[in-house]
Amino acid sequence: MSRAVFRNPWLPYALVAPQIAITIVFFFWPAFDSLRLSLYRASPFGDRLIFIGGGNFTRLLGDPAYFRSVATSLGFSLVVTVAGLAVALLLASLANARIRGLAVYRTLLLWPYGIAPAVAGVIWLFVFHPSFGVLPYLLSFVTDYQFNWFLKGWVALTLIVIAAVWKQFGYNLAFYLAGLQAIPGSVLEAASVDGAGPVRRFFAITFPLLSPVTFFLFTLNMTFAFFETFGLIHAVTQGGPGDATSILVYRAWKDGFDGLQLGYSAAQSVILMLLVIALTAVQFRYAEKKVTY
Amino acid sequence: MTRSALSVLVAAAVVLTGVPSTSRAATEIQFWHAMTAVLGERVNDIANKFNASQSEYVVKAVHKGSYPETLNAAIAAYRAKQPLHIVQVFEVGTQTMLSSGAVYPVYQLMKDHGVAIDWNDLISPVKGYYSSTGGNLYSMPFNSSTPILYYHKDHFKKAGLPDKPPATWDAVESMARKLKTAGVKCPFSSAWPSWVLVENMHAYHDQPFADNRNGFDGLATTLKINGPFGVKMMERLARGAKDGWFTYGGRLNKAEALMTAGECGIFTTSSAYIGNLARASEGKFAWGTGPLPRLAGFPQGNSIIGGATLWVMRGGKPEEYKGVAQFFKYLASTENQAWWAGVTGYLPLTNSTAKALEASGHYVKNPHQKTAVVQMNAGKTTPNSQGIRLGNFNSVRDAIEEQMENIFSGNKTAKQGLDDAVAKSNDILKEFAALYR
Amino acid sequence: MDRSSAITHVILVAAVVVLAFPLYYAFVISTQSLDEVTSLPPKLAPSTHLVQNYADAWSRVGMGRLLLNSAIVALAVALGKIVISLLSAFAIVYFDFRGKRLVFWMIFVTLMLPVPVRIVSTYQVVSVLGWVDTYWGLTVPLMASATGTFLFRQYYRTIPDSLAEAAQLDGAGPLRFLWSILLPLSTANIAALFVILFVYGWNDYLWPLMVTNSQEMRTAVIGIDSLIPRTSQLPEWNVAMAAAMMVLLPPVAVIVAMQRWFVKGLIETEK
Numbered sequence A: 001m002s003r004a005v006f007r008n009p010w011l012p013y014a015l016v017a018p019q020i021a022i023t024i025v026f027f028f029w030p031a032f033d034s035l036r037l038s039l040y041r042a043s044p045f046g047d048r049l050i051f052i053g054g055g056n057f058t059r060l061l062g063d064p065a066y067f068r069s070v071a072t073s074l075g076f077s078l079v080v081t082v083a084g085l086a087v088a089l090l091l092a093s094l095a096n097a098r099i100r101g102l103a104v105y106r107t108l109l110l111w112p113y114g115i116a117p118a119v120a121g122v123i124w125l126f127v128f129h130p131s132f133g134v135l136p137y138l139l140s141f142v143t144d145y146q147f148n149w150f151l152k153g154w155v156a157l158t159l160i161v162i163a164a165v166w167k168q169f170g171y172n173l174a175f176y177l178a179g180l181q182a183i184p185g186s187v188l189e190a191a192s193v194d195g196a197g198p199v200r201r202f203f204a205i206t207f208p209l210l211s212p213v214t215f216f217l218f219t220l221n222m223t224f225a226f227f228e229t230f231g232l233i234h235a236v237t238q239g240g241p242g243d244a245t246s247i248l249v250y251r252a253w254k255d256g257f258d259g260l261q262l263g264y265s266a267a268q269s270v271i272l273m274l275l276v277i278a279l280t281a282v283q284f285r286y287a288e289k290k291v292t293y
Numbered sequence B: 001m002t003r004s005a006l007s008v009l010v011a012a013a014v015v016l017t018g019v020p021s022t023s024r025a026a027t028e029i030q031f032w033h034a035m036t037a038v039l040g041e042r043v044n045d046i047a048n049k050f051n052a053s054q055s056e057y058v059v060k061a062v063h064k065g066s067y068p069e070t071l072n073a074a075i076a077a078y079r080a081k082q083p084l085h086i087v088q089v090f091e092v093g094t095q096t097m098l099s100s101g102a103v104y105p106v107y108q109l110m111k112d113h114g115v116a117i118d119w120n121d122l123i124s125p126v127k128g129y130y131s132s133t134g135g136n137l138y139s140m141p142f143n144s145s146t147p148i149l150y151y152h153k154d155h156f157k158k159a160g161l162p163d164k165p166p167a168t169w170d171a172v173e174s175m176a177r178k179l180k181t182a183g184v185k186c187p188f189s190s191a192w193p194s195w196v197l198v199e200n201m202h203a204y205h206d207q208p209f210a211d212n213r214n215g216f217d218g219l220a221t222t223l224k225i226n227g228p229f230g231v232k233m234m235e236r237l238a239r240g241a242k243d244g245w246f247t248y249g250g251r252l253n254k255a256e257a258l259m260t261a262g263e264c265g266i267f268t269t270s271s272a273y274i275g276n277l278a279r280a281s282e283g284k285f286a287w288g289t290g291p292l293p294r295l296a297g298f299p300q301g302n303s304i305i306g307g308a309t310l311w312v313m314r315g316g317k318p319e320e321y322k323g324v325a326q327f328f329k330y331l332a333s334t335e336n337q338a339w340w341a342g343v344t345g346y347l348p349l350t351n352s353t354a355k356a357l358e359a360s361g362h363y364v365k366n367p368h369q370k371t372a373v374v375q376m377n378a379g380k381t382t383p384n385s386q387g388i389r390l391g392n393f394n395s396v397r398d399a400i401e402e403q404m405e406n407i408f409s410g411n412k413t414a415k416q417g418l419d420d421a422v423a424k425s426n427d428i429l430k431e432f433a434a435l436y437r
Numbered sequence C: 001m002d003r004s005s006a007i008t009h010v011i012l013v014a015a016v017v018v019l020a021f022p023l024y025y026a027f028v029i030s031t032q033s034l035d036e037v038t039s040l041p042p043k044l045a046p047s048t049h050l051v052q053n054y055a056d057a058w059s060r061v062g063m064g065r066l067l068l069n070s071a072i073v074a075l076a077v078a079l080g081k082i083v084i085s086l087l088s089a090f091a092i093v094y095f096d097f098r099g100k101r102l103v104f105w106m107i108f109v110t111l112m113l114p115v116p117v118r119i120v121s122t123y124q125v126v127s128v129l130g131w132v133d134t135y136w137g138l139t140v141p142l143m144a145s146a147t148g149t150f151l152f153r154q155y156y157r158t159i160p161d162s163l164a165e166a167a168q169l170d171g172a173g174p175l176r177f178l179w180s181i182l183l184p185l186s187t188a189n190i191a192a193l194f195v196i197l198f199v200y201g202w203n204d205y206l207w208p209l210m211v212t213n214s215q216e217m218r219t220a221v222i223g224i225d226s227l228i229p230r231t232s233q234l235p236e237w238n239v240a241m242a243a244a245m246m247v248l249l250p251p252v253a254v255i256v257a258m259q260r261w262f263v264k265g266l267i268e269t270e271k
Helices: A011-037 A055-061 A064-094 A102-114 A117-127 A134-139 A153-181 A185-193 A198-209 A211-228 A230-236 A248-257 A262-290 B003-017 B037-053 B067-079 B091-100 B106-112 B124-130 B153-158 B169-181 B193-204 B211-215 B228-243 B256-260 B271-281 B318-332 B334-344 B351-359 B368-378 B393-408 B414-435 C003-030 C034-038 C050-061 C063-094 C100-112 C115-129 C135-144 C147-157 C161-169 C174-185 C187-203 C206-211 C220-227 C237-270
Strands: A040-042 A049-051 B027-033 B057-063 B086-090 B140-145 B147-152 B186-190 B264-270 B287-290 B306-312
Touching: A011 A040, A011 A262, A011 C063, A011 C100, A011 C115, A011 C135, A040 A055, A040 A262, A040 B414, A055 A262, A064 A153, A064 A211, A064 A248, A064 C003, A102 A153, A102 C003, A102 C187, A102 C237, A117 A153, A117 A230, A117 C003, A117 C187, A117 C220, A117 C237, A153 A211, A153 A230, A153 C003, A185 A198, A198 A211, A211 A230, A211 A248, A211 A262, A230 A248, A230 C206, A248 A262, A248 C115, A248 C206, A262 C115, B027 B037, B027 B067, B027 B318, B037 B057, B037 B271, B037 B318, B037 B334, B057 B318, B067 B086, B067 B091, B067 C115, B086 B091, B091 B124, B091 B306, B091 B393, B091 B414, B106 B306, B106 B318, B124 B140, B140 B271, B140 B318, B147 B153, B147 B193, B147 B271, B147 B368, B153 B169, B153 B264, B169 B186, B169 B228, B169 B264, B186 B193, B186 B256, B193 B228, B193 B264, B193 B393, B228 B393, B228 B414, B256 B264, B256 B271, B264 B271, B271 B287, B271 B368, B287 B368, B306 B318, B318 B334, B334 B351, B393 B414, C003 C050, C003 C237, C034 C237, C050 C063, C050 C220, C050 C237, C063 C100, C063 C135, C063 C147, C063 C174, C063 C187, C063 C220, C063 C237, C100 C147, C115 C135, C115 C206, C135 C187, C135 C206, C147 C187, C161 C174, C174 C187, C187 C220, C187 C237, C206 C220, C220 C237
Parallel strands: B027 B057, B027 B086, B186 B264
Antiparallel strands: A040 A049, B086 B306, B140 B306, B147 B264, B147 B287
16 A cells, blocks of 8 residues: 655645645535525625525425426436436346457447436437437337327426436446456356356345445446436426426526526535535445445 | 636536627627527517618627516626626516616616606607606617407408407406307307406506506505406406306416417407417418407506517616617617517607608508507596506416416306405515515 | 348337437527517427527527536546546555555445535635635536546456556656556547536536636536526527537537447447
């Protein structure tokens, strides 16, 4: 393990200075400003700033729409994560043989990671388009049901879930493939010699051995679905219909930017901050435990 | 980082972004607007015409995004003390601007610079909407429209309907049902759901939208859209959604995509849509216009205007304001007003302009542009139809449209949805009022 | 090829096809004319209007400038973050100095707060600095998080002390050590980080949306928004898809070209 080796009175400070400077100006200052602003009622042009203490928070926590947004965010993130991981794991397990060209497949499956969620959303928007899209067209042969995602919340949610899972899929698959390749063949052979069938082998050995990968992908996908799908929602559904796709980060942005209620929006950011801190703390604690140097 | 180092960086950034420096002989005036496509070109045209007509001032028209984005840009610029003189703000931002303390009232600007404007020549819906309690205009009317009805002549023929627009909501319903039977995908729809179907319908039938005379007598804190009229209107539309003769097309003006694609039989939206519809339908289908339909059993009011006005921001230099006053004087001339209204399809803002357009035979060549004018002239100006002025109106409109979606999808009854819209909106309005107690 | 290998191939090919279909469909749409787009049944073979549509998309939104902006942001964020975090990680691992613990936690805590969460306040800060609608405002605030520092720190901790001690014995100073020994060892990590940050910088949506106002400063992912047929525009999905294709090509190309390092680097991160 590396220990401090060099001695120099000023060099380390110079080395960390750029990062610290940017961190203070663009992280701490806004973070504290957010905290501060959340305690105020602020007018758009800055002419009025009225201290109201926890007023924004009580307003948030007393609003059933806010809790609906929490539920939507959590539900949406869980579905995207679980669906994404389950399908990726299934496919990876089925595909886990020593075959030629695995790297080629990996490339062909990984590339959607490079597509911005908003762009993925636009493409799926068209696939789902009620007038011209290929999916409603095909479905019209099966059923008369109008998949109008302007009005039907569950259709809108399905649309963005599919777009999000699609985008993340290759990434999840690549990780599971790598994880599976890292499991020594001897362990699985020993198990089959012991009489364990493939399903049993999977649940008793493979899945537990993959748990670090699963945990890592779980937190990553949850974070992605919680925050980075903003672009997807902004480009496709704008939080509607009703508030069916109004996730927390979209709400916070909308109230601040469209609604110009800066204090209220800052309060929502503060609550998001606490959620993320909890999530990251749990992840870090778990990750550090599993790693040995 | 020292202040001077920061300004060096900022200057470098300015150079990088290619913003031209203001070291020209003429005084530069920044004019931020939200007009896109054809309308954006017309804005550039009028700015260029002004610039060509004199050499002391240069108006730089910059497209800053949508209306909310333009407003946010203005706020950011104001707070960072960046130069910005004129900003186009949508009508729902009126109260926000009025309360802000950041504006230089237009009537004051004109008076200070000795520019005489005949404010009384403004058509009364425009004058009424944008005047303060003292009868003075704080912003310069620029682009105003009002909703009208459009209908697809070919679909009407297919459904065996006469070539005439429906005049009442009963007629809309019966015609839409026939259109549905004839296989029209979107028998009836509307863009701007809240503006057309709630705000305008209330004013059109002399019903109050909010307390304090729709916010003109003081900051409004309660909506009144869940009364018998509002519920009756909404119940009909909910029935339409359920029975399939009303096709909901999304919030704001998303539904225009349906009419543009030629799918709708009957459609209500802003009169400013005429230009786009003409372009989209060319060689494809014929269409007509008519006034908004009425609901039987309710009094007559008038439709209200939408659109935007030009606001002048504080914090500029005296010679810049001189230029702004000159630009506004230029805009206000009847000749330029007639040109602007003629090429854009927006309402003629003054009586003189309306007369000039009539006299030049403009309406003979563009009959559809007259529909809105006729509609407004035929209406009655009442306290309820003067306009609506709410703080955070943008959020209120969104709250209403959100509940409308719940109603049209069948999740809530009309009364329930309207009650919820009122509750949420009152909350928003009270927040705003609390800022200025 | 034995049976299980064949099945594996089939499954993987199927996955590739399903994943690729929306993109293929988007490409097909981007080659159609307006009439073909709006007519049913949808055609699945490319049509002939490719050049027209792409040229249209290019000129309508000033795609050249948009792509340039995205490239500037992606490269600046990637390179800036790499340089800054490399230096910080070096300092943290190889030096002892007063306040080191505080510095470490200050940097680390930024991991807990992604941009969307502090967005409104960051915007206020940027507007006070006068950086709204500038390249500075687009890039510098995105360099504030610690993913890179963390990655490099973890990696440097696995490097044996003997290397640094040997360098010192040779009379090399810390900067010399960094440049001649540590940097070459770090190339895999740097490459992986570059891919991640480039894609992130290119595709970031929320921050560029907030901090830019004028079309000339927008990045590609939000600049194409006006092409998405919404309201009174003609349903020109063909042009919209052409724009989408142009926007997603560079980051996808970066991933494809550097995917070996990318996966390796990610797996290292996870450890």
